Amino acid sequence: MAAKKKPSDDNNKLVAENRKARYNYAVEDTMEAGLALTGTEVKSLRAGQANIAESYASPEDGEMWLINSAIQPYPQARHFNHEERRKRKILLKRREIERLKQARDRQGMTIVPLKLYFNDRGIAKLLIGLAKGKNVADKRQTEKKRDWGREKARLLRDKG
Numbered sequence: 001m002a003a004k005k006k007p008s009d010d011n012n013k014l015v016a017e018n019r020k021a022r023y024n025y026a027v028e029d030t031m032e033a034g035l036a037l038t039g040t041e042v043k044s045l046r047a048g049q050a051n052i053a054e055s056y057a058s059p060e061d062g063e064m065w066l067i068n069s070a071i072q073p074y075p076q077a078r079h080f081n082h083e084e085r086r087k088r089k090i091l092l093k094r095r096e097i098e099r100l101k102q103a104r105d106r107q108g109m110t111i112v113p114l115k116l117y118f119n120d121r122g123i124a125k126l127l128i129g130l131a132k133g134k135n136v137a138d139k140r141q142t143e144k145k146r147d148w149g150r151e152k153a154r155l156l157r158d159k160g
Contacts, residue, residue, distance in 0.1 A: 035116075055067060064090040
């Protein structure tokens with residue numbers, strides 16, 4: 001049996017990242033999910049035309065939906081284009097949807113999209129996180145840690 005190839009960084013092309021999510025939320029668990037997209041949406045994603053910064057995931061009628069994500073219209077499609085901010089179905093197993101729904105209902109957690117990317121096989125994937133909202137003090141603490149890490153790196157670089 002042939003050895004499995006390591007995935008190269010070229011194939012895992014990051015399309016959009018929700019960088020503010022890690023600042024506003026304490027992400028406790030992540031999972032990879034597929035997305036039901038139209039052809040023009042995939043072409044726009046390959047061109048890097050997406051934004052998931054203000055979006056969220058919501059379970060409705062036993063299905064998971066990505067709401068308020070923006071994928072720009074594909075210019076060459078003309079009148080066959082897609083709606084920019086339509087609800088997009090997140091492809092998860094029923095058990096995973098139930099687990100996320102229970103965590104949201106019982107523990108007051110939020111389901112936030114973290115990254116939108118293409119995997120090794122060229123399929124669009126969404127990394128979603130199960131998160132709790134941070135309060136102002138937690139955000140300040142995160143900022144202090146980040147600033148101290150930068151300062152420490154600067155000191156080590158200058159002395160070393």
